[in-house]
Amino acid sequence: MKLPCPDCRGDLVEFDPGSGNYHCTNPTCNFQYVEAASGKEHRRTITADTSIQGANNLGKKPKRILVGLAIESALMSMGHSIFDRVTTKLRDDYGATVFDCLEKPKYLKAVLEGNFEKSVADVVSKSIRAILGEFAYYDSIRQFLEDLGDEGDSKHSGK
Ligand SMILES: [Zn+2]
Known part of the structure; x- marks a missing residue:
């Protein structure tokens, strides 16, 4: 099923298949989603600070995605x-995905340490660190990196 956005005419997307909620993906459009069953439309309330959302004030959700994509x-x-x-173990052991790891770095850590050689776990963690390093000015991402890699040298990093 394909629906056009009533405001910007772009395609609406059902992010959560089966939900019947169709979202507008246009970031500048104030239309959020329509409940296809009832036809009820949802729009954002326009406020001054949602109009300019630079990369410097990412909310929680984009950070979860950023961390999840870095892990992937x-x-x-x-x-x-x-x-x-790793993704199967996250799901089987914790009912989690890589996108939950910002909040739960211990899941990833436990999966890596419990199922792989230490060298593999180290490479994965280093690789994640390399990708996310430039975002470490976000407290939550810095915390994630610290929790992920508290081995020896970085254990007491001046807190
Ligand atoms: Zn729209």
Whole structure:
């Protein structure tokens, strides 16, 4: 099913298949989503500070995505089998995905340490660190990196 946005005429997307909620993906459009069953439309309330959302004030949700994508990318660079094992273990052991790891770095840490050679876990964690390093000015991301890699040298990093 394809619906046009009533405001900007762009395509509406059902982010959560089966939900019946169709979202506008246009970031500058104030239309949020329509409940297809009832036709009820939802729009953002326009406020001064939602109109300019620079990369410097990312909210919680984009950071979860950023961290999740960094983990995926790091795992993919190690090969499909490692990617599959980690994501499967996250799901089976914790009912989690890589996108939950910003809040729960210990899940990823436990999966890496419990299922792989230390060298593999180290490479993954280094690779994630390399990708996310430039975002470490966000407290939550810095905290994530610290929690992920509290091995020896970085254990007491002046807190
Ligand atoms: Zn729209």
